[in-house]
Amino acid sequence: MTIQHLLAPLSGHAGDRAALDAALRVAKRFDASVEVLSLRPDPQRVLAYTGAEMAVATSMLLEGAEKASNEVAARNRAVFEAAAADAGAGPEVEFREETGGETAVIGHRGTVADLIVTPGPGQDPNASRAVLEAALFETGRAVLIVPGPVAEDFAERILVAWDGGKEASRSVAAALPFLEAATAVSVYTRDEGEDRCTAAELVRYLSRHGAPSNRIAADDPKQGVDAAILTAAQRADAGLIVMGGYSHSRFREMILGGVTEHMLFHADRPVLMAH
Secondary structure, X not given: OOOOEEEEEEOOOOOHHHHHHHHHHHHXXXXXXXXXXXXXXXXXXXXXXXOHHHHHHHXXXXXXXXXXXXXXXXXXXXXXXXXXXXXXXOOOEEEEEEEOOHHHHHHHHHOOOOEEEEEOHHHOOOOOOHHHHHHHHOOOOOEEEEOOOOOOOXXXXXXXXXXXXXXXXXXXXXXXXXXXXXXXXXXXXXXXXXXXXXXXXXXXXXXXXOXXXXXXXXXXXXXXXXXXXXXXXXXXXXXXXXXXXXXXXXOXXXXXXXXXXXXXXXOOOOEEEEO
């Protein structure tokens, strides 16, 4: 398994540049291609919230929506051109502009990508979570969530946050190209259940893939799981965290809670998640 094609959605928000830079670095490392997806808001969506009797107001709203859509498109194009220029020669990059909702567009394009790279929602208080949710829920693909600028070698050392669940297993499977290429992989776990695959078994599995892995113990058992994962990543000097996403809630409207929410908003390094 390898990474051949990445999707990098741009939605006009502050974290787009860091996420795109990370996508280009991953593509260069694995000799992969990148589809840069410029998400342009559809001005016609404002019509769904107005009636025919509000013709004048509707015209003004539509004009404002078109202006905002053009501004987002211009920002996305500028981010792409600047990132591509800084990256120089390297991966094959395609710029695609789509108009419409994030769920439909990312759900369509993301299903044919090996990895989707998005900004972390903690970077921009005004940024919509729709891009991240669409990437995780509508594509069946793993998502690399980038909280800010990353180093060229950010994935050299990796921490796997392991609970033996199916989400963690899917994340590890998606991250195998990173894990196999890493110089060090640390496995952190808490409260292993007898009915789940243990960290020791995961270490053996990773060794079969040539990943130089070891298990690290909990530093403070009383520390919350979310804070403990970040502490473990710091102890391991890991530039990338691999973990399952949204395993503590069955309802989409309740997903942003607990460990996952804390990691999305407070992680100080990229997180690779699969749902």
